Amino acid sequence: MEIQAAPPAHQAPLSPSPHLLPPIFQSDTAPPQMITQGAEALLYRTTYLLPTLPCALKYRPSKPYRHPILDARLTKHRILSEARVLVKCRREGVPVPAVYAVDEREGWVMLEWVEGEVVRVKVNEWLRRRKELGVAEGVEEEVLKGLMGRIGRAIGRMHGGGGLCMGDLTTSNLMLRPKREDTVNGEGSRNAGDEVLGGEIVLIDFGLASQSSADEDRAVDLYVLERAFGSTHPRAEGLFSELLGAYGTSFKGANVVLKKLEEVRMRGRKRSMLG
Amino acid sequence: MIAIGLEGSANKLGVGIISHPSPGKPAQILSNLRHTFVTPPGEGFLPKDTAKHHRSWVVQLVKQAMAEAKVMIKDVDCICYTKGPGMGAPLQSVAVAARMLALLWEKELVGVNHCVGHIEMGREITGADNPVVLYVSGGNTQVIAYAEQRYRIFGEALDIAVGNCLDRFARTLEISNDPAPGYNIEQLAKKGKVLLDLPYAVKGMDCSFAGILSSIDVLAAELKANPETKDPITGEVITTADLCFTLQETIYAMLVEITERAMAHVGSSQVLLVGGVGCNERLQEMMGLMAAGRGGSIFATDERFCIDNGIMIAHAGLRAYETGFRTPLEDSTCTQRFRTDEMFIKWRD
Amino acid sequence: MALLETIHLEHLPTTPIHISLYRNVKNAPFLQQQLLAGNTDFEYAFIDASVIVSRIHVLSAAYRAINALHSHRLRSRNVHSEIVFSLSPNNNIAESFRRFGITATTENLLVVKVGGGREEVKRHLEGAVEGEAVGGMLDVGKVRKVYKLNSGGGGGKKGLGNGVVNEEEERRELEVFVLGAMALRGASN
Numbered sequence: 001m002e003i004q005a006a007p008p009a010h011q012a013p014l015s016p017s018p019h020l021l022p023p024i025f026q027s028d029t030a031p032p033q034m035i036t037q038g039a040e041a042l043l044y045r046t047t048y049l050l051p052t053l054p055c056a057l058k059y060r061p062s063k064p065y066r067h068p069i070l071d072a073r074l075t076k077h078r079i080l081s082e083a084r085v086l087v088k089c090r091r092e093g094v095p096v097p098a099v100y101a102v103d104e105r106e107g108w109v110m111l112e113w114v115e116g117e118v119v120r121v122k123v124n125e126w127l128r129r130r131k132e133l134g135v136a137e138g139v140e141e142e143v144l145k146g147l148m149g150r151i152g153r154a155i156g157r158m159h160g161g162g163g164l165c166m167g168d169l170t171t172s173n174l175m176l177r178p179k180r181e182d183t184v185n186g187e188g189s190r191n192a193g194d195e196v197l198g199g200e201i202v203l204i205d206f207g208l209a210s211q212s213s214a215d216e217d218r219a220v221d222l223y224v225l226e227r228a229f230g231s232t233h234p235r236a237e238g239l240f241s242e243l244l245g246a247y248g249t250s251f252k253g254a255n256v257v258l259k260k261l262e263e264v265r266m267r268g269r270k271r272s273m274l275g
Numbered sequence: 276m277i278a279i280g281l282e283g284s285a286n287k288l289g290v291g292i293i294s295h296p297s298p299g300k301p302a303q304i305l306s307n308l309r310h311t312f313v314t315p316p317g318e319g320f321l322p323k324d325t326a327k328h329h330r331s332w333v334v335q336l337v338k339q340a341m342a343e344a345k346v347m348i349k350d351v352d353c354i355c356y357t358k359g360p361g362m363g364a365p366l367q368s369v370a371v372a373a374r375m376l377a378l379l380w381e382k383e384l385v386g387v388n389h390c391v392g393h394i395e396m397g398r399e400i401t402g403a404d405n406p407v408v409l410y411v412s413g414g415n416t417q418v419i420a421y422a423e424q425r426y427r428i429f430g431e432a433l434d435i436a437v438g439n440c441l442d443r444f445a446r447t448l449e450i451s452n453d454p455a456p457g458y459n460i461e462q463l464a465k466k467g468k469v470l471l472d473l474p475y476a477v478k479g480m481d482c483s484f485a486g487i488l489s490s491i492d493v494l495a496a497e498l499k500a501n502p503e504t505k506d507p508i509t510g511e512v513i514t515t516a517d518l519c520f521t522l523q524e525t526i527y528a529m530l531v532e533i534t535e536r537a538m539a540h541v542g543s544s545q546v547l548l549v550g551g552v553g554c555n556e557r558l559q560e561m562m563g564l565m566a567a568g569r570g571g572s573i574f575a576t577d578e579r580f581c582i583d584n585g586i587m588i589a590h591a592g593l594r595a596y597e598t599g600f601r602t603p604l605e606d607s608t609c610t611q612r613f614r615t616d617e618m619f620i621k622w623r624d
Numbered sequence: 625m626a627l628l629e630t631i632h633l634e635h636l637p638t639t640p641i642h643i644s645l646y647r648n649v650k651n652a653p654f655l656q657q658q659l660l661a662g663n664t665d666f667e668y669a670f671i672d673a674s675v676i677v678s679r680i681h682v683l684s685a686a687y688r689a690i691n692a693l694h695s696h697r698l699r700s701r702n703v704h705s706e707i708v709f710s711l712s713p714n715n716n717i718a719e720s721f722r723r724f725g726i727t728a729t730t731e732n733l734l735v736v737k738v739g740g741g742r743e744e745v746k747r748h749l750e751g752a753v754e755g756e757a758v759g760g761m762l763d764v765g766k767v768r769k770v771y772k773l774n775s776g777g778g779g780g781k782k783g784l785g786n787g788v789v790n791e792e793e794e795r796r797e798l799e800v801f802v803l804g805a806m807a808l809r810g811a812s813n
Contacts, residue, residue, distance in 0.1 A: 023694070023695070024635050024636070024691055024694065024695075025635055027635070027637060028635055037539075038539055039532075039535045039538070039540075040532070040536075046635075048634060048687075049633050049634055049683045049684065049687055050680075050683070053634075053680070063528075063531075063565070064564045065528065065562070065564040065565050066524075066561075067470050067524045067528070069470045070470060070475070070524060070525065070528055074475060083807060084808060087801075087805070087808055090797075090800060090801065090804060091773075091804075098800040098803060098804065099803065100684065100803055101684065101687060102807040102808065103691065167479055168479055208478070208479050210478075
């Protein structure tokens with residue numbers, strides 16, 4: 001339950017000697033551009049096959065502290081399991097990036113580049129704009145409610161359709177992808193806020209995901225996200241019920257998960273520790 | 276100010292005396308004594324016998340610590356003792372000793388969280404300012420970071436502690452518990468070369484060791500039944516040393532991984548290693564490589580502070596005492612369950 | 625034969641590939657025979673074009689095969705057979721040749737050549753393949769069958785968020801499923 005309690009004080013320092021990418025990416029005249037350095041994967045933006053097709057390159061460099069045999073085994077396992085999860089999700093209609101190419105030996109996977117921003121950034125932007133415009137809380141919140149509903153349905157599809165749990169569901173692994181121009185059919189947006197929170201939800205980063213249909217795991221997903229909303233967007237926390245409402249109708253068995261969620265809330269994620 | 280600290284949550288009895296000269300100046304260790312209850316190979320320590328050990332040594336150790344520190348009873352400001360977590364009977368026997376001293380010397384009591392003691396002592400000795408802490412011992416496996424007056428647990432072992440896994444495997448192999456089972460596994464592991472297959476159980480920032488222990492126990496039984504078994508890759512004969520090597524490589528990789536994840540999460544590049552398992556040189560080396568990769572560094576202490584001791588209880592207790600914290604006699608109980616994040620850390624920003 | 629396309633794939637700037645597509649191919653038995661006989665003049669990937677969804681689809685296979693070549697991890701005889709094998713969603717090499725490679729009855733043929741000079745490749749193909757060079761000839765039903773996209777839920781029809789699916793979207797999803805299935809080949813643990 002403490003996971004979200006400490007907001008990152010500052011950006012993790014980038015490694016002094018940047019990791020060398022696998023050989024195939026070293027000859028590039030325009031080298032892949034680093035986006036983030038996570039605990040075990042580096043994310044780059046590059047292109048796949050053609051200059052016109054942008055993609056995300058996720059590279060898991062080998063860890064010098066690990067025994068080489070163990071390192072190769074873990075890297076291979078993780079690259080493959082994440083790719084497998086994404087392919088399965090996509091087939092079940094869960095909105096996730098497509099898998100383009102996998103090289104588990106070298107430790108990389110190329111995924112569809114998802115345009116847009118993570119929900120965390122977008123919600124903060126929306127809240128800030130409203131504050132600037134002097135709109136009181138609780139007024140004209142339909143747009144945010146709409147977003148919460150879309151998030152709830154996306155998670156429901158992942159749990160119910162995909163049979164998967166995210167492991168660490170936060171507003172940083174939910175993307176908001178702007179709708180393509182051609183699919184916007186005449187629905188003029190009422191104000192600037194509508195545009196900020198418009199678009200479809202795409203779930204990203206399945207590094208810790210697992211195949212699970214356990215109500216417990218599903219409830220923990222929701223609980224962790226609820227905590228994330230509480231700590232990073234306290235003003236949006238009140239609308240979490242919208243998300244749960246949409247989730248509840250998104251698949252058979254969702255209501256059982258919501259019951260379980262109450263249990264998980266009561267005890268917190270962590271058990272009382274033994275000495 | 277001067278405090279005496281009494282620790283006995285497991286098989287070590289520790290008494291330490293610390294002085295905090297004035298704010299901003301480093302603490303002075305006036306004495307730090309320890310007596311360990313060592314069991315024969317193949318046997319763990321039982322609560323009843325451990326409590327008996329502590330009872331029979333505590334008076335002698337306190338006298339010796341006072342003499343070594345060259346302090347008089349009147350110089351001591353408070354009596355600090357381990358409130359928990361730990362084994363019930365040993366904790367109780369030491370709490371009784373602390374109460375007795377408090378009444379005899381007419382001093383106030385301060386009950387201390389054992390884990391917070393390790394963290395505060397580690398920070399004091401190494402000068403690490405705001406590190407992610409990996410606390411690894413026979414009873415605890417936690418990844419901790421400080422936020423808003425609490426040491427928050429980001430990740431932990433979901434079943435047995437890492438040190439417990441090592442201790443129990445030492446029992447399986449029937450190797451010596453002197454000075455510590457983990458130490459002897461470490462020495463054997465230095466001679467190992469072959470990495471065998473073991474489960475790897477990390478989930479987010481949590482991990483589990485029970486499955487690994489049963490797998491390595493199975494490998495040990497197979498080796499015992501068939502000592503000529505060869506590694507299919509290298510063709511070398513597998514030895515007990517290889518089992519120790521495999522166990523260490525696997526479980527320490529897990530610990531380093533969850534620590535790195537917490538560091539990435541809070542945006543810290545310092546890591547502090549505390550607890551008995553934190554003495555392990557291979558773990559320190561691996562942690563150092565990880566921290567270097569993140570542009571940071573590792574802070575570790577030697578066995579005087581890594582292994583359970585009285586001085587850390589005195590130090591953390593005195594920190595609390597300075598901010599006005601007291602444990603009234605009627606509340607001077609101890610508890611087997613006492614989470615690190617339950618203690619309010621008033622002395623930090 | 626003006627339709628030979630030469631492409632430098634991203635991250636593989638030094639390895640050009642040449643692609644050409646034919647309809648009403650008359651000499652498929654002959655071409656297949658050259659491959660079986662190991663005739664080094666016929667170092668091409670001859671692919672049955674009716675199971676190719678898009679340009680990206682075949683380029684993906686070429687990318688994987690060239691990556692395997694450069695890192696000395698070819699699973700089949702050479703980079704050209706590896707392209708055909710790369711199209712496969714499973715590890716059965718012989719089956720991948722039957723499903724995706726040229727057969728005696730192939731009429732729609734996609735030819736891929738890794739390396740070599742464009743003019744040289746063009747000239748050789750002009751003499752070797754008896755058929756018309758054209759645009760596209762996808763058989764969606766066949767693709768769904770070979771990639772097992774009819775079983776289970778999926779296949780794009782099941783709506784993507786708002787449920788509105790047009791033909792272009794459907795083709796794009798089909799491409800995505802096919803790329804995913806190819807990428808995961810060999811993912812046995």
